[in-house]
Amino acid sequence: MTRAEERLAEKGLSITQPRVAILNYLMEHHTHPIVETIYNDLKPELPGMSLTTVYNTVKLFNKVGLIQMLTIDEHQICVDENTCPHGHLLCEKCGKVVDVPIQGMSKKKIIDGNLIHEIHQYYKGICKDCLNSSK
Amino acid sequence: MTRAEERLAEKGLSITQPRVAILNYLMEHHTHPIVETIYNDLKPELPGMSLTTVYNTVKLFNKVGLIQMLTIDEHQICVDENTCPHGHLLCEKCGKVVDVPIQGMSKKKIIDGNLIHEIHQYYKGICKDCLNSSK
DNA sequence: AAACTTTTTTATAATCATTACAAAAATTTC
């Protein structure tokens, strides 16, 4: 059993080709891909897989907590396999989403009377790489 | 000159009927409306105004810093006239976006080598009102 | 303030990410 298969099993999900391929892809690519990128990149490996399946699978993985869906980019949803608390920066220059160490975010379950399930810390700005390359 | 007109002038924007109406609406409704809600609610007052104008105006206001556009809801953009730092919670039950006091977010301009322009702190969970009403 | 220039708005059509749906395929159960 591969690591991806183990992780699917842990969540009580049945192990299918698309699920294993998508989870493997996400475990290997920490680039916060959009659904279409996952679909295109997996095409050579799984030519028969449909875009709908990637959407469904990503949603399923999100629901069971295998991944996070990021709404940092108003135009499309990005997928992040790293579910440990960390922030994200959307670079206004290159458009990439990069990880940022989380800044003093509380782990409270109740804030101001509201029950908290999920936390997202988003930044917009210029990423390290773009700053350096423009010097 | 009304307060809304003053604020437009401060940003160097010309004062037009739609801009005044939209800004006034946002100053009076801290409900994080989506564009279509703004459009529908202003229809009686400005029957001729088009949806496109609301989209354009909101984008313009966002660019000059009069408002914030929130991407907390993956399905649509919410508009927030309060540009002071605060977080937002999307209630999984009633779907409303409510203000949440910001949790120890740094005001750093540089984080981990990246230049920060904008900060968004989003939560998903159950809002105070829904928690209380289900008791 | 009429004439001209620039900016803003309108109305419509286009785009494009995401979802709905029903049939086909794969997987699980018995």
Add this chain to the structure above:
DNA sequence: GAAATTTTTGTAATGATTATAAAAAAGTTT
């Protein structure tokens, strides 16, 4: 391994947002 269930596919639909060009409004000049 056949029946039941779940998953996937393929296509079409949805719906938020944007593009575009013409019309209207606002700002400028004389």
